[in-house]
Amino acid sequence: MFLTPRWISLFAAVLVATITVVFLGFVPQVDAGMLFVAGIASFFSTFFFFYYIIDLLVFREVNQIYATIQKLKINDFSISRKNLIKSVNPLKKLNREISNYVSKKEEQIDELKRMEIFRREFLADVSHELKTPIFAAQGFVHTLLDGALEDPEVAERFLKKAAKSLDGLDVLVRDLVVLSQVETGDMKMNFVQVELVEMVRDIFEQLEKKASKRGTVMLLKPRNIKSVFVLADAQRLSQVLTNLIENGIKYGKDAGKVVVELTEENKKVLISVEDDGPGIPAEFLPRIFERFFRVDKSRSRETGGTGLGLAIVKHILNAHNTTINVTSKIDKGTRFTFTLTRPMRELAINP
Ligand SMILES: Nc1ncnc2c1ncn2[C@@H]1O[C@H](COP(=O)(O)OP(=O)(O)OP(=O)(O)O)[C@@H](O)[C@H]1O
Ligand SMILES: [Mg+2]
The missing domain is CATH 1.20.58 (Methane Monooxygenase Hydroxylase; Chain G, domain 1)
Known part of the structure; x- marks a missing residue:
């Protein structure tokens, strides 16, 4: 002073x-x-x-x-x-202010560099993912044009394969659009009262063919559950559950089990999707929500996965102000959990 x-x-x-x-x-x-x-x-x-x-x-x-x-x-x-x-000491203070400013700028530059690397990697990943089905379809079409058309049996087989590649491409592009929409915040969430029991049963029905191919049993717990209400965007939540249950079937073991459990808590509902499959190695767990990340690339491609499913799940749940957690034990299984808010009205009727 x-x-x-x-x-x-x-x-x-x-x-x-x-x-x-x-x-x-x-x-x-x-x-x-x-x-x-x-x-x-x-x-x-x-x-x-x-x-x-x-x-x-x-x-x-x-x-x-x-x-x-x-x-x-x-x-x-x-x-x-x-x-x-x-x-x-004004000059000392000025000096301190300037070094604060410089370190703030350095942080911003680091962040920009990180984003630049991320953008470059993402572009490389997208082009790689797009290339695979396009090249496959292109190959089949050219083979047809080069003479395979003459044999109707071969022609049909090749056309089917070309169509399958193009279907994969369609799924990939659609997933990319959804991902970019949720990420940029362009996707408007329409929060309504959603009934989970019926939603899960519908998804089980849709995935029944896939599950029975692997002999997987899908269960909803508790068994005698009647109805559970949450506040959510119905279509997006269905997408989340579909991906988690489908992953349980795809990456679980043959003749395995996928269990969806709904636990009503005070103001929330805890939703868990668990399988008894081979599990995910601990070192990969933090990465499974990254775009295009697959633990076993060949297995995932075989099953037609784009590797975008969990990235979309994470973003959709973030837009619901909640986060997804995962625990996994090798040879025991994997469990994904998240919570959603119960609607006020339903709470009032059925606390
Ligand atoms: N229940 C699970 N058990 C074992 N591994 C899993 C499980 N769920 C996801 N994974 C691993 O995480 C990866 C990412 O899953 P994600 O749902 O994002 O992609 P995908 O299923 O391969 O493709 P998509 O969901 O787009 O069809 C999978 O490729 C798989 O290796
Ligand atoms: Mg998936």
Whole structure:
């Protein structure tokens, strides 16, 4: 506090005035009136002189820095000239502000670099994923044009294969559109009261063919459950559950089990989808929600997976203000869980 320009000037002024008055006091001709005038005069002149010099020096430096900042159009510089002048050591404070600013900028640059790498990798992944079905379909069509058309049996087989590749391409592009919509926030969520028991049974029905091919049994627990209501976007939630249950069938074991469990809590419903399959190695668990990430690439491609399913699940659930958790044990199985809010109205009727 005592190192501000005002206090320094005051201290110097008192010192100079005291010395002047003391020395003049030894001169016999000088009377009290003259001593008083000399004291006052030396006090004020020293005070204003010091004050002006300190201010001038600090101001000049700060003004120069200000001019540079203005020239660079740096708007987020949180420096105030008034504070600087008042502060104990203005240049130190300025220095601190500048290093804060630089480290903030460095963080932003790091983030931009990370995003750039992510964008590049994503583009490479997308082109790679698109290339596979396009090349396959192209190959079949060209073989047909090159003469395979003559044999109707071969022609039909090739056309079917081309159609399958194009269907895969269609699924991939649709998934990419959904993903980009949820990510950019373009997808408007339509939150309504959703009944989960019926939704899960519908999904079981849709996946029945796939499940019976592998001998998988799908179960809803508790067995005697009647109805469970949550607030959600019905179509998106169905997409989430479909992917989780389908993953349980696809990546579970033959003749395995996929169990969906709904647990009503106070204001929430805990939803869990569990299988008794081979599980996911711990080192891959944090990565399974990344786009295009597959634990076993060949197995996943065989089953027609795009590797976008869980990335979409994560984003949809984030848009529901909830997060998805996963636990997995090798050779025991995998369990995905998340919670959703119960609607107020239903809570009032059936607390
Ligand atoms: N229940 C599970 N058990 C074992 N591995 C799983 C399970 N669920 C997901 N995975 C692994 O996580 C990867 C990512 O799953 P995700 O649903 O994102 O993609 P996908 O099923 O391959 O493709 P898509 O869902 O787009 O059809 C899968 O390829 C698989 O390796
Ligand atoms: Mg999937």
